[in-house]
Amino acid sequence: MRLSYKNEEARDSFLLLAPLFLLLALFIAFPVLSNFRFAFLDWKGFGTPKPVGLANFAAMFSSPMFRISLLNTGKLLLYIPVSVASTVLLAALLREGLRGWGIYRSILYIPNLLGPVIMGVVLAISLRDTGPFNSLLRGMGLDVLALDWLGSEHLSIHVVGLLHVVWVRLGFGIIYFLSAMSAIDPALYEAALMDGASWWKRFFNVTVPSVVFSIEFWTVLSFIEVFARMFGFIFSFTKGGPGFSTFTLEYGIYYLAFVNMKMGMASAWATVLFFFCAIISVAQLRLMKKREE
Amino acid sequence: MKRAGITNRIIYAVLSLASFAALFPLYHLVVTSLKSKTEYLDNTVGLPIAPTLESFRFIIVDGGMLGFFVNNLVLIPLGLCAYIAVCLSAGFAFGKLRFPFKLPLFLSVLFLMIFPQMLLAMQIFRLASSLGLLDSYLGVLLVWTAYFAPFGTYIMTTYFASVPFELVESARIDGASTFSILTRIMAPVASPMVGTLVIIGVQSMWNELPFSLLILRDGTKRTVALAIAMLKGEYGLRAPDLSAAVVLASIVPIALFLVFQKKITLGTLAGSVKG
Numbered sequence: 432m433r434l435s436y437k438n439e440e441a442r443d444s445f446l447l448l449a450p451l452f453l454l455l456a457l458f459i460a461f462p463v464l465s466n467f468r469f470a471f472l473d474w475k476g477f478g479t480p481k482p483v484g485l486a487n488f489a490a491m492f493s494s495p496m497f498r499i500s501l502l503n504t505g506k507l508l509l510y511i512p513v514s515v516a517s518t519v520l521l522a523a524l525l526r527e528g529l530r531g532w533g534i535y536r537s538i539l540y541i542p543n544l545l546g547p548v549i550m551g552v553v554l555a556i557s558l559r560d561t562g563p564f565n566s567l568l569r570g571m572g573l574d575v576l577a578l579d580w581l582g583s584e585h586l587s588i589h590v591v592g593l594l595h596v597v598w599v600r601l602g603f604g605i606i607y608f609l610s611a612m613s614a615i616d617p618a619l620y621e622a623a624l625m626d627g628a629s630w631w632k633r634f635f636n637v638t639v640p641s642v643v644f645s646i647e648f649w650t651v652l653s654f655i656e657v658f659a660r661m662f663g664f665i666f667s668f669t670k671g672g673p674g675f676s677t678f679t680l681e682y683g684i685y686y687l688a689f690v691n692m693k694m695g696m697a698s699a700w701a702t703v704l705f706f707f708c709a710i711i712s713v714a715q716l717r718l719m720k721k722r723e724e
Numbered sequence: 725m726k727r728a729g730i731t732n733r734i735i736y737a738v739l740s741l742a743s744f745a746a747l748f749p750l751y752h753l754v755v756t757s758l759k760s761k762t763e764y765l766d767n768t769v770g771l772p773i774a775p776t777l778e779s780f781r782f783i784i785v786d787g788g789m790l791g792f793f794v795n796n797l798v799l800i801p802l803g804l805c806a807y808i809a810v811c812l813s814a815g816f817a818f819g820k821l822r823f824p825f826k827l828p829l830f831l832s833v834l835f836l837m838i839f840p841q842m843l844l845a846m847q848i849f850r851l852a853s854s855l856g857l858l859d860s861y862l863g864v865l866l867v868w869t870a871y872f873a874p875f876g877t878y879i880m881t882t883y884f885a886s887v888p889f890e891l892v893e894s895a896r897i898d899g900a901s902t903f904s905i906l907t908r909i910m911a912p913v914a915s916p917m918v919g920t921l922v923i924i925g926v927q928s929m930w931n932e933l934p935f936s937l938l939i940l941r942d943g944t945k946r947t948v949a950l951a952i953a954m955l956k957g958e959y960g961l962r963a964p965d966l967s968a969a970v971v972l973a974s975i976v977p978i979a980l981f982l983v984f985q986k987k988i989t990l991g992t993l994a995g996s997v998k999g
Contacts, residue, residue: 462847546931659840
């Protein structure tokens with residue numbers, strides 16, 4: 432018996448979707464759900480897991496490492512406004528069509544191109560206490576500024592924030608905002624110029640309001656970056672150190688699970704991280720829907 | 725007139741400073757990789773006085789970097805094939821076919837896009853060890869495809885949604901099956917986007933860290949990115965050796981960029997909605 436045309440299309444669709452959903456179920460949905468169960472177990476990565484009730488959560492909330500990681504994640508979030516402001520501003524400057532702007536755009540894209548792991552290694556070499564960056568500063572007579580960027584517990588998380596949240600993503604952000612700005616009606620600028628508006632006035636009254644949606648989206652992307660995409664960079668840049676000073680929730684999970692082999696405890700952390708990610712994910716979906724409309 | 729001149733000068737100064745910050749680490753990387761370890765101690769920033777390829781020899785011969793490139797050369801093309809096949813077929817289904825529960829299924833794909841690798845890592849590790857996938861390339865391939873596919877599916881879906889319906893309908897009337905419509909008509913139509921997908925895929929897989937770190941425990945199976953990350957910790961490597969390794973590892977992404985510059989920036993744009 433032949434299936435009706437409509438049923439046939441549905442059957443084919445599910446066949447085409449099957450590989451994707453099989454992989455997602457096995458390697459994403461199942462791991463996310465299993466984490467909740469393992470948060471109530473004691474497991475070292477081998478042998479049989481033992482139920483421990485809420486002990487993992489109790490230990491987590493009283494652990495200084497957890498407080499530091501959560502606080503660090505918060506400190507990194509402070510760099511999101513810096514990222515938004517500097518990216519939009521540089522894109523607005525490049526959009527003026529200066530001579531050679533294409534070259535600047537390409538150069539600023541380099542950190543993105545090399546990827547977080549390589550950038551982490553490169554920047555770690557550059558910022559060593561006796562490294563080239565400090566040599567350069569000392570050579571210019573700026574000895575006061577030649578700090579121990581990666582060796583200081585107070586400084587290091589801010590270095591990570593400035594470099595990863597703002598700097599490494601800058602080139603990508605510029606391309607993103609340049610394309611958003613290319614859609615602005617030139618008549619708006621002409622009208623503003625006729626009114627004698629200064630560059631800053633035009634920036635705040637024309638450019639920024641026209642790319643509000645992109646700014647919102649960039650902010651959500653930045654949240655995703657901070658909560659969910661920093662492991663590679665931190666691993667190759669500071670390995671979480673000195674001490675726990677550049678731990679984030681994500682890095683802490685790695686450390687507990689694969690260095691200390693406390694998988695149950697790490698699952699409790701992962702549960703906390705899950706809720707943050709779920710909130711961001713819902714925000715992202717809402718924004719995507721808004722754009723469709 | 726004079727004012728505009730000053731503004732321009734400020735703009736150039738800001739841009740030049742930013743570009744300097746982007747280029748300086750690269751400059752330092754290249755010159756350091758050409759210095760001997762003793763020279764680097766006295767001459768950290770300047771050009772090499774007695775350039776040597778010793779660090780490259782060390783990384784390639786003693787560090788086995790060539791082997792890691794071969795690993796990438798095996799893993800990434802295979803990973804790409806799986807990735808493209810999955811994203812193309814799912815994107816076509818979401819973008820052009822009608823079936824029940826389409827929206828909830830699509831939203832669930834988007835929802836799963838954001839979770840960080842570390843959140844999944846423990847259970848993936850458990851799964852991989854119970855399925856016998858530890859230390860196997862098949863394990864890495866499956867996990868990579870699963871992790872990168874939601875985003876690829878998203879961009880293919882938006883692309884296929886913009887393809888005119890008539891293309892599908894007229895083929896249907898000619899009696900073509902769904903699969904031949906995909907392989908004979910839609911895949912060729914989508915080839916520019918598939919090109920972008922290939923670049924996104926290569927970049928993601930070339931730089932992927934935590935999963936390869938957890939699955940490939942055997943030192944000889946490492947990918948280039950993993951080898952670089954491990955080099956730094958394992959031997960307390962000196963700057964010239966480390967720089968040489970990083971220069972070698974950067975050649976491929978930079979070459980890709982120079983050849984496909986336009987596609988890459990387009991890909992990043994498509995990627996602007998990624999999770």
